[in-house]
């Protein structure tokens with residue numbers, strides 16, 4: 546898999562590039578109706594901030610706001626002032642210009658790593674005592690990495706507080722339930738080898754909840770969520786964890802262990818593997834039902850997934866246009882598909898034949914959607930230009946305590 550960012554030299558040039566409207570794609574549903582894909586990119590702020598070379602829009606960060614705006618972790622500089630650990634050195638707010646109020650700030654001073662946040666979880670095996678937090682004597686690269694493991698859900702205690710609900714709240718939940726019951730899966734043939742299964746997970750009412758909870762549990766343990774970076778030190782705008790095998794953005798290759806801390810990636814849960822199998826089967830049923838004489842199995846071959854990349858995007862998360870091509874040459878040649886599941890907030894997903902956002906097509910991936918791209922579409926450029934806040938199903942948030950943002954799982958066969 547190759548994840549390369551589009552490099553643009555200045556904010557001005559990036560903004561002007563982005564002001565060009567991308568093409569809207571027509572949806573072709575199984576019934577043959579033409580639908581217009583819902584668009585979201587136009588609604589997002591067009592500015593860029595920070596020093597990341599990225600094609601994607603960001604909300605401007607104003608002075609005096611959070612040091613780590615958008616990270617979903619440190620919401621206010623006050624968090625640092627009020628931190629209870631005596632040895633934690635507080636950052637100097639004056640050092641943080643609006644420009645630096647980006648995730649690059651988050652990674653540098655040790656104090657950020659050691660300050661305890663509700664969502665940064667210390668890996669189980671090496672839970673540090675408050676006294677040792679901030680002490681330099683026990684630091685090691687492995688420990689640093691463990692300290693950064695990230696909880697995609699609210700802290701357990703907080704998540705399990707049972708509040709007395711008002712009648713209004715109960716009625717609202719009933720309405721949500723009723724809405725949820727109406728959700729019907731729909732398959733959309735985006736292009737040869739690329740099929741979108743809308744609401745695929747939602748019709749199995751506990752699937753989304755199970756996936757989020759499982760990823761949460763795996764994500765806080767060894768081999769769990771961390772913020773990956775490229776060789777040049779630039780950080781990706783997401784948290785990542787790998788299952789089965791580890792993908793390393795620095796070497797752009799797979800391995801059995803992570804280079805950052807030597808941890809082995811957790812195994813892919815059996816339930817996830819079955820889910821991939823069912824999604825591919827469902828795409829075959831759909832293709833076979835269309836009387837176009839397509840050979841479903843060659844358009845979207847079956848896979849035995851042995852690796853999965855799990856990404857968590859907060860509301861400022863994004864991923865530049867890239868191809869997934871670090872899997873085995875034979876897998877790529879055979880067009881073995883990437884099978885992707887989305888949960889939580891909606892993503893604006895871009896895809897096309899070139900690494901050019903102006904030529905890319907755009908589709909919204911909502912919670913419960915599955916996307917398959919294999920065969921002739923295995924080498925498409927794709928990426929996530931934005932996450933649309935407050936679009937996650939309420940029931941999913943209530944049942945899992947998932948943080949604002951989006952969880953995405955992409956399964957592949959090495």
Ligand SMILES: O=C(O)CCC(=O)C(=O)O
Pocket residue numbers: 546854856864869885892894910927928929953955
């Ligand atoms: O989040 C997504 O929808 C895409 C993720 C992706 O392309 C990747 O992990 O390679």
Ligand SMILES: [Fe+2]
Pocket residue numbers: 546867868869927
């Ligand atoms: Fe990808």
